[in-house]
Amino acid sequence: MRRPEDLLEEQIAYYRARAPEYDDWWFKRGRFQRPPEVRRRWAIEVAALEASVDAFDPRGAVLELAAGTGLWTERLVRTATSVTAVDASPEVLALNRERVTGVGAPVEHVVADLFAWEPPRRYDVVFFSFWISHVPPGRVDAFWGLVDRALLPDGRAYLMDNAPPTDWYDGAGGVTRRELVDGRTYDIVKRYWSPDELRDELALLGWRAELRQGEFFLHGSVVRG
Numbered sequence: 001m002r003r004p005e006d007l008l009e010e011q012i013a014y015y016r017a018r019a020p021e022y023d024d025w026w027f028k029r030g031r032f033q034r035p036p037e038v039r040r041r042w043a044i045e046v047a048a049l050e051a052s053v054d055a056f057d058p059r060g061a062v063l064e065l066a067a068g069t070g071l072w073t074e075r076l077v078r079t080a081t082s083v084t085a086v087d088a089s090p091e092v093l094a095l096n097r098e099r100v101t102g103v104g105a106p107v108e109h110v111v112a113d114l115f116a117w118e119p120p121r122r123y124d125v126v127f128f129s130f131w132i133s134h135v136p137p138g139r140v141d142a143f144w145g146l147v148d149r150a151l152l153p154d155g156r157a158y159l160m161d162n163a164p165p166t167d168w169y170d171g172a173g174g175v176t177r178r179e180l181v182d183g184r185t186y187d188i189v190k191r192y193w194s195p196d197e198l199r200d201e202l203a204l205l206g207w208r209a210e211l212r213q214g215e216f217f218l219h220g221s222v223v224r225g
Contacts, residue, residue: 003136004175004191005138007136007187007188007189010187010188011188012089014178015068016090016091017180018178019069019092022068022095041215045214045215048214053075053160056221059124060080060081062083062105062124062127063083063086064083064084064127064128065147066087066134067085067086067092068096068130069092069099070085070095072127074100076105076127077104079105080104081105082108085109086117088112089111118146119146123152125158127157133190133191134190137191141205156222157223158220158221161193162192163192163218164192193218195220198218202225207223210222
């Protein structure tokens with residue numbers, strides 16, 4: 001089994017290659033089509049997730065890490081004054097730009113490896129979706145250090161990710177193999193968290209998290225403890 005820490009370049013390559021088909025999983029289309037009852041439950045939980053983000057009320061200057069194709073950027077621009085969307089894949093950021101242009105607050109798109117990037121300023125909100133599970137165990141402390149450096153003293157963070165188990169992802173030891181529609185395969189980091197595990201880990205790092213988990217998603221807000 002390859003170590004999660006050794007997969008970061010391959011993980012970036014995977015998400016660059018997956019950009020054209022990334023949204024198929026979210027919208028449950030193509031090879032991710034699911035039975036009507038699963039799609040119904042998924043839609044209900046997505047609506048609850050959207051309501052939770054709205055209740056969090058991400059205002060001011062928002063930093064979105066691993067912004068992807070803009071599924072959540074599109075929602076953040078409704079309330080933010082500005083959004084800085086960072087991702088290692090220029091391909092997904094191109095789709096993100098198409099999705100959010102002219103929708104709301106201005107968005108600055110930044111192509112950068114989050115394990116090497118440093119925030120140029122501080123923000124009111126740091127937001128990331130389906131990212132914390134891709135952080136290798138040995139880099140969790142450093143990642144939350146980045147979040148700390150990116151936030152204003154009274155800043156807030158919001159995260160969401162997959163709840164274990166899911167209807168697609170499966171891996172052991174923090175590593176899972178993904179296949180694209182054209183048959184290419186990649187090994188990437190995929191570390192599932194339960195609310196209690198993540199809450200306890202963050203408490204050790206000086207953060208206080210209010211997390212909840214449904215059938216499909218783990219999500220919630222995080223502030224300095």
